[in-house]
Amino acid sequence: MGQVLSVLDLQRVYEVKRSVFSVQKEMINALNGVSLELDRGKTIGIVGESGSGKSTLARCILLLERPDSGTILFMGRDLLSITREELKTLRKQMQIIFQDPYSSLNPRKKVFDAIAEPLLFHRMVDKKEAKDRVIEILKDVGLDESFVNKYPHEMSGGQRQRVAIGRSLTTEPALIIADEPVSSLDVSIQSQIVNLFLDIKDRADIAMLFVSHDLNVVRFISDEIMVMYRGRVVETGTKDEVFLNPLHPYTKMLINAAKGKFFKKEGEDFFDKDRGCSYYARCEERKDSCCDSVPRLTGSKEHMTACFRES
Amino acid sequence: MQLLDVTDLNTSFFADGNVIRAVDGVSFSVSKSETFGLVGESGCGKTMTALSVMRLVQPPGRIVKGQVVFEGKDLLSLSEREMEKIRGGRIGMIFQEPMSALNPVFRVGEQISEALMIHKDVDKKEARGRVIELLKQVGFDEPEKRYTQYPHQLSGGQRQRILIGIAISCGPSLVIADEPTTALDVATESQIINLLQDLVNDSAMSMIFITHNLNITRKFCRRIGIMYAGRMLEQNSVDDFFKEPLHPYSKGLLSSIYGLMGDQKRLTAIPGSVPKLAELPQGCTFHPRCPYAMPVCREEEPIIKEMGKGQWVRCYLY
Ligand SMILES: Nc1ncnc2c1ncn2[C@@H]1O[C@H](COP(=O)(O)OP(=O)(O)O)[C@@H](O)[C@H]1O
Ligand SMILES: Nc1ncnc2c1ncn2[C@@H]1O[C@H](COP(=O)(O)OP(=O)(O)O)[C@@H](O)[C@H]1O
Ligand SMILES: [Mg+2]
Ligand SMILES: [Mg+2]
Numbered sequence: 001m002g003q004v005l006s007v008l009d010l011q012r013v014y015e016v017k018r019s020v021f022s023v024q025k026e027m028i029n030a031l032n033g034v035s036l037e038l039d040r041g042k043t044i045g046i047v048g049e050s051g052s053g054k055s056t057l058a059r060c061i062l063l064l065e066r067p068d069s070g071t072i073l074f075m076g077r078d079l080l081s082i083t084r085e086e087l088k089t090l091r092k093q094m095q096i097i098f099q100d101p102y103s104s105l106n107p108r109k110k111v112f113d114a115i116a117e118p119l120l121f122h123r124m125v126d127k128k129e130a131k132d133r134v135i136e137i138l139k140d141v142g143l144d145e146s147f148v149n150k151y152p153h154e155m156s157g158g159q160r161q162r163v164a165i166g167r168s169l170t171t172e173p174a175l176i177i178a179d180e181p182v183s184s185l186d187v188s189i190q191s192q193i194v195n196l197f198l199d200i201k202d203r204a205d206i207a208m209l210f211v212s213h214d215l216n217v218v219r220f221i222s223d224e225i226m227v228m229y230r231g232r233v234v235e236t237g238t239k240d241e242v243f244l245n246p247l248h249p250y251t252k253m254l255i256n257a258a259k260g261k262f263f264k265k266e267g268e269d270f271f272d273k274d275r276g277c278s279y280y281a282r283c284e285e286r287k288d289s290c291c292d293s294v295p296r297l298t299g300s301k302e303h304m305t306a307c308f309r310e311s
Numbered sequence: 312m313q314l315l316d317v318t319d320l321n322t323s324f325f326a327d328g329n330v331i332r333a334v335d336g337v338s339f340s341v342s343k344s345e346t347f348g349l350v351g352e353s354g355c356g357k358t359m360t361a362l363s364v365m366r367l368v369q370p371p372g373r374i375v376k377g378q379v380v381f382e383g384k385d386l387l388s389l390s391e392r393e394m395e396k397i398r399g400g401r402i403g404m405i406f407q408e409p410m411s412a413l414n415p416v417f418r419v420g421e422q423i424s425e426a427l428m429i430h431k432d433v434d435k436k437e438a439r440g441r442v443i444e445l446l447k448q449v450g451f452d453e454p455e456k457r458y459t460q461y462p463h464q465l466s467g468g469q470r471q472r473i474l475i476g477i478a479i480s481c482g483p484s485l486v487i488a489d490e491p492t493t494a495l496d497v498a499t500e501s502q503i504i505n506l507l508q509d510l511v512n513d514s515a516m517s518m519i520f521i522t523h524n525l526n527i528t529r530k531f532c533r534r535i536g537i538m539y540a541g542r543m544l545e546q547n548s549v550d551d552f553f554k555e556p557l558h559p560y561s562k563g564l565l566s567s568i569y570g571l572m573g574d575q576k577r578l579t580a581i582p583g584s585v586p587k588l589a590e591l592p593q594g595c596t597f598h599p600r601c602p603y604a605m606p607v608c609r610e611e612e613p614i615i616k617e618m619g620k621g622q623w624v625r626c627y628l629y
Contacts, residue, residue, distance in 0.1 A: 049498060050496055156584040159584065186353055186523070186585060187352060187523065187564055187568070188352060188563060188567060188580070188581040188585070189352075189584060189585070190567065191567040191570065191571075191578040191579070191580035191581070192580040192581075192582070194571075194578055194580075195577050195578055198576070198577060213497065215497075216568075217571060220570075220578070253498060254497060257497040257498060257500070257501045258497070260526040260527070260529055260530050282498070
């Protein structure tokens with residue numbers, strides 16, 4: 001069985017105050033019917049501007065927070081209905097890597113402890129073996145033995161991200177969710193870490209969800225692409241399909257921007273969000289009828305989009 | 312004559328007996344109507360260079376040496392009062408984080424008016440009229456409505472438009488924009504770049520555009536300066552730079568970007584990490600990461616060499 005993860009119709013609503021000075025409440029559909037399927041050894045790249053729901057999706061899949069509804073099948077098990085005990089053993093097989101490795105590493109723990117801890121906790125090694133295994137893992141992520149005794153603040157951003165990646169590999173996970181893992185790194189370091197993700201993917205047959213707002217990075221690393229806009233998937237398909245033959249106006253805009261093409265249209269940030277296509281206000285190809293109802297994802301398995309122009 | 316001539320600028324931080332040379336011997340010039348891209352990774356001294364030009368360096372930092380000549384005046388020898396007239400008057404500034412640069416309790420229109428009334432001899436009513444015009448110029452469809460709004464009622468991109476309005480309100484001859492789009496989404500970013508491009512094209516304004524994003528400079532700037540560890544390693548025209556960069560560091564940066572857009576399986580990465588300013592290697596600051604490093608590179612720092620018109624490089628290969 002090749003399927004690692006299957007997500008069906010995930011919903012997550014946040015209730016927020018309209019502004020700092022307001023008592024009015026507003027509902028934000030951070031996830032509005034998101035589905036995806038991910039096989040062993042494959043990487044899905046998730047793109048979309050900030051606020052589109054990428055991190056919420058990552059957190060919900062890992063059950064760091066509970067979705068309001070939907071189904072999450074991980075290794076064939078329904079995460080929202082299994083017992084705590086079962087969840088605990090399954091958790092070991094899912095790992096997350098965040099944008100800022102500084103916040104995911106304990107500042108008072110040396111690299112050795114950061115990596116040895118999950119190894120010992122999950123009884124992957126005994127105390128005697130720990131040191132050798134930690135050094136091995138460090139080597140896998142491109143750090144030498146001398147890093148064993150370093151604290152997070154003694155390392156650069158790129159080195160910390162290597163440690164965070166090493167730590168996530170300790171439990172030999174089936175799924176890694178990387179949420180903007182290179183976004184805060186400098187260009188010269190970003191390439192190194194992208195290469196590291198490629199190595200991991202090749203070697204360990206891990207399934208990966210790779211979240212980024214940088215289309216070029218996502219394109220380089222992914223097999224499939226999922227484009228999110230305001231809590232919905234607006235386009236999804238194989239990398240080549242989405243990049244060479246983008247269907248949704250939002251995807252087209254992102255691809256042009258990534259190529260360094262600038263465009264004129266003023267993006268309106270405020271609009272009636274309850275009616276019609278949520279991209280209507282910014283769409284370069286809209287028709288009046290796009291306001292009437294919400295477009296659904298349609299197309300083939302290789303390429304789907306939620307746009308009335310395409311259906 | 313150049314609009315701005317910066318020569319051998321040195322700005323350092325003095326703390327706990329240590330000297331951190333944030334800007335080390337930086338020279339460049341910007342001519343009239345030109346957009347100059349100042350590019351480099353975080354911590355390389357871009358902001359400190361901009362702040363030095365504006366004489367806004369705060370202790371424990373201090374400009375140690377150098378010359379900044381703007382419209383024929385040596386800025387480093389002006390009195391603070393004369394300098395105040397230049398800041399926000401002849402030189403406009405746009406910063407990365409629009410929220411912190413705006414005052415949350417004042418209407419955005421009033422904040423632009425304020426900037427106008429400090430530098431120009433106009434009364435409130437006149438200022439308001441001009442601000443409405445400015446709001447239109449920076450792309451707002453309903454300037455009267457925007458005038459009365461508070462910063463929190465605007466999106467990040469709209470706030471950045473307001474800051475751009477403030478920066479150009481007094482008709483400056485130079486605008487320094489320090490990573491003005493880094494906090495924004497790609498869509499908003501490209502709108503803001505477009506706006507800046509229009510403003511530069513429609514007036515005789517020059518701009519120093521600070522960014523870590525080479526892709527943007529390619530479309531937007533005419534000349535480019537590459538900074539690394541407080542130094543300017545290369546200066547070039549954008550056309551020549553993207554065709555054939557001179558410095559090995561520039562080559563590495565470009566191949567990281569082209570690699571992502573190309574078809575190969577792995578990226579050619581620059582090895583190692585950016586050095587801390589307090590622990591700089593001897594010799595060329597880039598030599599530990601440089602594929603072309605020679606023995607001499609480890610010993611002494613290369614001097615800046617002029618390669619052609621408007622081309623400079625700091626490297627022993629030349
Ligand atoms: N804990 C939360 N409380 C309230 N709103 C939230 C919370 N987390 C996220 N949101 C909102 O949900 C939307 C999606 O956010 P997020 O998943 O962080 O997007 P992305 O990762 O794509 O930038 C945004 O509008 C955000 O403001
Ligand atoms: N307040 C400060 N105290 C000491 N060093 C500072 C201070 N501010 C900046 N620096 C030093 O100046 C260098 C350049 O900073 P900056 O110009 O802000 O870089 P950039 O804008 O290129 O990211 C930093 O690497 C840092 O070492
Ligand atoms: Mg996020
Ligand atoms: Mg800066």
